Every structure is written in C-alpha cells, then in structure tokens.
Amino acid sequence: MQTHNVGGEAGEGRRGVGPLIPPWSDTMRPLRQQVFERVRAAGLIPRVQVAKDLGVSPASVTTITSDLIDAGLIEEVAAPRDGESVRGRPAVALGVRAAAHRVAGMKISDREHTAVIVDFAGNLIADDAVPRRPGPMTLAELLDAVETLLDRVCAKAGISRADLSAVGVGVPGFVDSLEGMVLWSSVLADRAVPLAAQASARLGLPVWIDNDANLVALAELWFGAGRGLSDFVVVTIEHGVGMGLVLNHRIYRGAQRVGLELGHTKVQLDGALCRCGQRGCLEAYVADYALAREATTALNWGHKEGQSIGVLLESLYDHAKAGNATARSIFRRAGRFLGVGLSNVVNLFDPSLIILSGDRMRYDYLYATETLAEMENLAINTGRPRPPIEIHAWGDLLWAHGAAALALSAVTEGLVSANRDIAAQ
Ligand SMILES: [Zn+2]
Numbered sequence: 001m002q003t004h005n006v007g008g009e010a011g012e013g014r015r016g017v018g019p020l021i022p023p024w025s026d027t028m029r030p031l032r033q034q035v036f037e038r039v040r041a042a043g044l045i046p047r048v049q050v051a052k053d054l055g056v057s058p059a060s061v062t063t064i065t066s067d068l069i070d071a072g073l074i075e076e077v078a079a080p081r082d083g084e085s086v087r088g089r090p091a092v093a094l095g096v097r098a099a100a101h102r103v104a105g106m107k108i109s110d111r112e113h114t115a116v117i118v119d120f121a122g123n124l125i126a127d128d129a130v131p132r133r134p135g136p137m138t139l140a141e142l143l144d145a146v147e148t149l150l151d152r153v154c155a156k157a158g159i160s161r162a163d164l165s166a167v168g169v170g171v172p173g174f175v176d177s178l179e180g181m182v183l184w185s186s187v188l189a190d191r192a193v194p195l196a197a198q199a200s201a202r203l204g205l206p207v208w209i210d211n212d213a214n215l216v217a218l219a220e221l222w223f224g225a226g227r228g229l230s231d232f233v234v235v236t237i238e239h240g241v242g243m244g245l246v247l248n249h250r251i252y253r254g255a256q257r258v259g260l261e262l263g264h265t266k267v268q269l270d271g272a273l274c275r276c277g278q279r280g281c282l283e284a285y286v287a288d289y290a291l292a293r294e295a296t297t298a299l300n301w302g303h304k305e306g307q308s309i310g311v312l313l314e315s316l317y318d319h320a321k322a323g324n325a326t327a328r329s330i331f332r333r334a335g336r337f338l339g340v341g342l343s344n345v346v347n348l349f350d351p352s353l354i355i356l357s358g359d360r361m362r363y364d365y366l367y368a369t370e371t372l373a374e375m376e377n378l379a380i381n382t383g384r385p386r387p388p389i390e391i392h393a394w395g396d397l398l399w400a401h402g403a404a405a406l407a408l409s410a411v412t413e414g415l416v417s418a419n420r421d422i423a424a425q
Pocket of ligand 1 (some may be wrong): 276278281
C-alpha cells in the first residue's frame with residue numbers, strides 16, 4: 001500500500017485537513033436543541049413537520065419531544081384542522097410551554113432605563129421605563145437602578161424576582177457578552193467592570209449582558225423583520241452609533257467579542273475628535289454630541305449648565321422644521337456622513353437588509369432621500385441592487401425585548417443542550 005505524505009516525515013501520523021470545528025459548536029447544535037428551536041420558531045407545529053424540516057426520522061423526533069414534554073418545556077396542543085372535521089384522533093401540534101419560564105430584559109441607556117418580562121414562548125407579560133439623569137453612573141448606582149427597575153416590572157407582572165429564570169441586560173459601549181464584562185460604556189464611570197457577575201450577585205439570578213446594538217439585532221432576529229433573513233445589519237443611532245450584524249441567523253461579535261464598532265470606523269483622516277479619543281470616527285459626525293457641538297457653534301447657542309443634549313437637539317430639530325437653513329444643514333451633513341458609513345457596511349458585508357434604529361431616527365433629516373443618496377453613490381457598482389433600508393423607530397422597549405431574547409437563549413441552552421446522551425440519539 002502506498003502512503004501519502006505531504007509536508008511531513010513518514011510516520012508522523014496524519015494531521016488531517018478541513019476546518020477544525022469542535023463538537024456541538026454553534027453550527028452543530030444537538031438535535032434536541034434543534035427540535036426545541038424548531039417548535040419555538042414555528043409557534044405550533046405537528047411532530048411529522050418537525051421531522052421533515054430537520055431531515056430526521058419521525059421516531060427520533062418522537063423520542064426527543066416526549067422527553068421535552070416530560071421536562072415541561074413543550075406541550076401538546078389540539079391543532080385546528082382545515083375544512084371538515086376528521087374522524088379518529090384529533091390533530092395534535094407541539095408548542096413551547098409558555099409558563100415553563102419567565103425572564104426579564106433590560107436596557108440601560110443615557111436617557112432612561114427600560115425593562116420587559118416575557119414568558120418562555122416570548123410573549124410580553126409586563127414592561128416599564130424610568131427616566132434618568134444623563135451622565136455616567138458608578139457601578140453601585142447602576143446596580144441600584146437595575147434592582148429597582150426589576151422589582152417595579154416584577155410587581156407589574158404580579159410575580160416576584162425569584163419567579164424569573166434569568167435576566168438579560170443591554171448597555172451601550174464595548175461589552176464582552178461571553179465574559180460578562182463591560183470594557184467601556186458611556187453609562188459607567190469605571191472601565192473593565194464584571195457587570196454580569198456583579199448584577200447576578202445583587203439580584204440572586206443568572207444575568208447575561210450584551211452591547212445594546214447587538215440586542216436590537218437580536219430583537220429583530222427573534223421578533224421582527226430579521227426572523228426570515230440569514231444576513232442583515234442593524235445600525236443604531238443614539239448617544240453613539242452602534243451596529244449589530246447577523247450572519248447565518250446568528251449575531252456575529254468578533255473573535256474578542258468587541259467588533260462591529262461602526263461608530264468608530266474612520267470617515268475622515270485627522271477629522272473631528274471622537275469621545276473614544278481618536279479623530280475622524282463616524283460617531284464624531286453623526287451622534288448626538290456631534291450634532292450638539294455643531295448646534296452650539298452654528299446657531300451661536302451658549303452652553304447652559306445642566307442643559308441636556310436632548311433639549312438642545314429638540315430645539316435644533318424644531319428650528320430645522322421651521323425652515324432654519326443652518327439647522328437643516330447640520331442634520332443633512334450628519335446624514336451624508338451616515339451615508340458614508342452605510343456604504344462601507346454595504347461594501348463589506350453585502351447584507352440583505354439594513355435596519356436603522358434608535359431614538360435619533362425621529363430626526364428624519366438624518367435619512368432624507370438626498371442624504372441616503374450618498375450611500376448609493378459610494379457603494380460599489382456591482383450591477384446588483386442595493387439592500388433596502390428600513391427605519392424602525394420602535395424605541396427602547398424593542399431593545400429590552402432583545403435583552404429578554406438573550407436571557408431566553410441562555411436559559412434554553414442550559415436546559416435543552418444539557419443532556420448530550422439524549423441529544424446523540
Ligand atoms: Zn471614536
């Protein structure tokens with residue numbers, strides 16, 4: 001027998017080729033988890049359809065669904081039949097048992113804190129929001145705010161904190177979701193804060209955190225326009241500019257979970273100073289502090305102590321609506337820079353949809369037709385159509401929903417992928 005040896009001594013053994021994908025990696029979820037996720041995504045679905053969709057035998061689906069029913073995670077529901085009633089056994093479909101678990105999702109922002117409680121099937125049970133004074137908080141202040149808001153929204157839902165299985169929290173800035181670390185955030189005075197562990201200790205519950213733009217993308221993926229899309233982008237404009245990228249139906253975060261910082265991509269060499277300390281970042285032209293900087297200069301408004309940026313921007317917007325050419329030019333210039341950033345996103349990722357989200361989407365001059373024409377001009381001409389751009393000004397509740405989806409994912413992973421023996425069947 002002839003042996004093949006490429007680039008090695010004989011007898012070294014074979015090193016193999018092809019990607020080294022660990023077992024049960026993100027792309028190879030256990031069948032048990034795939035079955036559960038199929039049922040959850042469908043709402044109600046017959047067993048035989050689950051087997052068809054996953055390309056596995058009905059017998060293995062029956063074994064797994066029996067186990068999931070025994071575990072209280074899914075349930076059998078009498079399914080409505082089309083047309084005339086059929087004799088014999090009633091049609092039965094599978095659905096997630098909504099009462100099995102409840103989770104909370106929260107968004108911590110510069111303007112207000114928002115919270116929702118959803119059941120295991122993702123149905124909204126209660127929501128709440130509390131305004132806050134702008135500016136960074138200490139960790140103790142942030143934990144107080146989280147605890148107070150959680151207790152308020154639990155009271156609205158008529159449950160106690162102990163009835164929750166997990167809490168998801170979104171914060172702006174550089175967040176390592178896997179390690180539960182906030183590396184930097186505009187809402188925290190300190191850097192490198194192990195927020196997930198600290199909040200978990202305070203609340204007595206498992207806590208998962210993520211960058212708020214990722215959570216908007218997750219909300220679109222779970223509840224919104226992104227459910228049926230494999231690759232799409234969410235760009236958020238709030239106090240800063242954020243981005244969430246979904247690749248192959250999953251949030252892409254980068255090797256160190258700190259990528260996709262669209263707000264700090266450079267749109268001008270040696271340009272305007274950004275709050276990250278560097279110059280020429282997209283955020284330094286589009287975010288609200290950039291608009292406020294322009295407004296105070298161009299409209300000759302002195303900075304009043306204690307005046308919030310929100311008040312300043314509202315005033316600028318009112319001037320623009322009333323026909324003030326300078327005020328309009330400020331928004332339009334910011335919008336053209338946004339167009340530059342979006343064209344870079346199109347050229348890099350070729351997404352099927354771009355969703356613009358965030359509080360600043362109320363300022364419609366930012367994405368007026370002529371400003372977004374900048375994106376058309378700067379995206380390379382491949383002969384293929386540009387991705388559609390949708391504006392979703394749904395507000396902080398949607399973001400909190402994304403945080404709830406994060407908590408639901410974590411609870412589900414822990415429950416349905418735990419037993420590898422069953423999964424291997
Ligand atoms: Zn920057």
